[in-house]
Amino acid sequence: MKLYIKYMVSNRCKIAVRDELKKLGLHFIVVDLGVVEIMENISMEKRMLLRQGLLISGLELMDDKKAILIEKIKTIIIEMIHHSEEIIKINFSDYLSEKLEHNYTYLANLFSEVQGTTIEQFIISHKIERIKELMIYGELNITEIAWKMNYSSVAHLSSQFKKVTGLSPSHFKQLKDKRRNPIEDIG
Structure with missing residues (x-):
């Protein structure tokens, strides 16, 4: 499953995202600028927790296609x-x-x-x-x-x-x- 993250522009951002994914027990295949590919489907609860964790680092989980x-x-x-x-x-x-x-x-x-x-x-x-x-x-x-x-x-x-x-x-x-x-x- 791919997730798209706003404001992800540096290696430090990648590290912050990896840390948040690990906290939630999510397994990632790729963490790249603006996009993360995880192995499992993500529940709404974990999606909200990820969204909150990313916001602390100044990052934003996106849902809108545009x-x-x-x-x-x-x-x-x-x-x-x-x-x-x-x-x-x-x-x-x-x-x-x-x-x-x-x-x-x-x-x-x-x-x-x-x-x-x-x-x-x-x-x-x-x-x-x-x-x-x-x-x-x-x-x-x-x-x-x-x-x-x-x-x-x-x-x-x-x-x-x-x-x-x-x-x-x-x-x-x-x-x-x-x-x-x-x-x-x-x-």
Whole structure:
């Protein structure tokens, strides 16, 4: 049985979910970002206990099919941008359509309706946050970051970065207090 969990964006979230499942004596096959597969069917009582336990960790068990689809979109984007070491060289719209087996126009309209922002804007916000992270680590220069994040040029990255943050990448690097946003607060 699959369960879908909102706000599950990191390894710490996976650990919190595993702990809650163990407390309830539920056996999991997979605990991944946004989705858990358990071996048994879950009773309404255990479902409520799981829901309450997850809420304590800031996570939410989901039942609504549209909400689940929105979370799947977010999870795929977050995994590609924040958790993949691969260079982002894909068309996100094609990738999302293929992965979720839905027409991209449907996904985009649903996402905008529910989230109040576009998938594209959500992707840009996450890419900018990842760029901040890469700049703070200092392992890559801005040209390498632009290439890794699939920007056509450093100028394109810089213009998008400035539009979102109000700062140029070089000005951001000079700041003593480099502000980043938690993944779950982006978009």
